[in-house]
Amino acid sequence: MNYEYPIDETWSTEEIIDVVNFFSLVEKAHEKQVKRQDILVLYNRFKQIVPSKSEEKSIFSEFESVSGYSSYKTVRKARESKEEMIKM
Template sequence: MKEDYEYPLMPEWSKDEIIAMVQFYAQVEDAYTTGVARDKFMKMVRKFKTIEPSIAAQKQLDRKFKELSGYSIYQAIKTVSNSSKERVKVEK
């Protein structure tokens, strides 16, 4: 993980959407570092997809976040959604 980076945010997001996205990015980081509760994570994924419904924009955010942090949103979603465990950790 890289230190001291900023989360990619979109200027058109509302204050509440920005807060939700910051929480989502933190959950993605947690998925790699400590593990996450599957149900909570998947709720945040649904919120992410509501805030940013464009698949192209989702991919753009994933690329930028991975470039900045070293963590992939897509990989975290794939790993957590395919798991049947209550708590899931993404292995790099």
């Protein structure tokens, strides 16, 4: 990993950790596989930190541009899948 996660400096330390955990799990979903429920739980926490849809899109876009991983597609697959584990 040679990039930085999109972080808002106004977030608390706990919020930053939660957002980093979410993006880390998105990476893992693309590289290996993860529990579908874990993605949904961390995304729900992400939405508590970033309730604005436009801000979410901006952060997801920034993350995808530096990592190549789509958070949107990962969350969508987790929502639509009936499988316990998902892999992108």
